Amino acid sequence: MTSGPFLHTTPDEVLSETTEQLVAIPFKGKTPRQFRLMLPVSIDVLLDHPTTYAAFDQDEYMPYWAELWPSALMLGEAIAQRAWSTEMQVLEVGCGLGLPGLVALALGMEVVFSDYDVAALGFAARNARLNGFEQFRTLPLDWRCPPNDLKVPLILAADVIYEARNIAPLIQLMATVLTPGGECWLSDPDRPHKQEFQQSLRDQGFEFEALPRSLERLGQPTVQGTVYRIMSPWLRISG
Template structure:
């Protein structure tokens, strides 16, 4: 039986995100080799990019905010939605959250989160499947860089607003993507996040963290 966690360890190197050097992660440095390796390992072509192999600007900004102000997550039930490598989830666990879950529809992303959580000595639950449509069981939902495509935004935004209406504090961390909502947001913080030309068309992204209103 193939071991996704062993695959991730073999195909990445331990690195520290520019904005959150306190948290080491198993990361790739180039998009094409890890993408090709993932397709070969899955024996499947035309897959989505391996988002789990990089520390994206939105997740870095949320992690920085939480580590700088741990009370935002301490004692709370936290969901890292579309978690990628699990960076925001790990920061919440380090801040003393009562429970941390990472949600992803990509099983390799969940495996990456487990590998990275173990590297940092924290507990992050990784339930399988799409949580969109689930009843609210969290106090804080972290959604980093999720509004980059119209279908994705249309699928998740009504649910995230429903979570806010149910009492959760929902953060959107947006680095200037096209489909972020223009209304119903309350700005919380801004960060300038160094980026790589492997992923972005510039050397840094200004990330705005906003609270999503019901």
């Protein structure tokens, strides 16, 4: 495992075949909006590539970004049902294909898509433009090394606590990047680390709401999960 920042770039040669998926997100008081997503045809090709094996040996990397996960849909639906201040800057962490960020863009926010696979950032940017958005930028980011020069009032993160080792650095990212009183909205399909995550938030002084979610998709099993609204303390005492 690497001791410093880790960034990876999935080679273009395994990303040439893509497919388009339409996703409908219901917005509060409005008809559902359809988003067009471009994504790799198959994650299996990425899994079997030699660069993935090498990246896994270096940092246990896996190309999870190349699929649209239920948690991304849960998070997108959750933020679409809230009223937000427009033009606020948002950081999406581990953005993958960028669906929650697209919803934020549709709500009038400015989005920073971040991921530690540069190829994922390319797809997120492509999807943003495909849906008519321009008020975004991309940021290669290993969340274990939070940037001190970026402060935002809102962080979005979908299905990022799939391993216990992610919990501490993600909470540190919130503490570093969120402005006082800012929020992180994080979705999770109730993976085994749920209780550990909640206790770690409490230990670090974060208050949170755990909002149960149920995702139903035609012809697929219902997925149960949680969207966390995590509130950053207004004041932090250093030392």
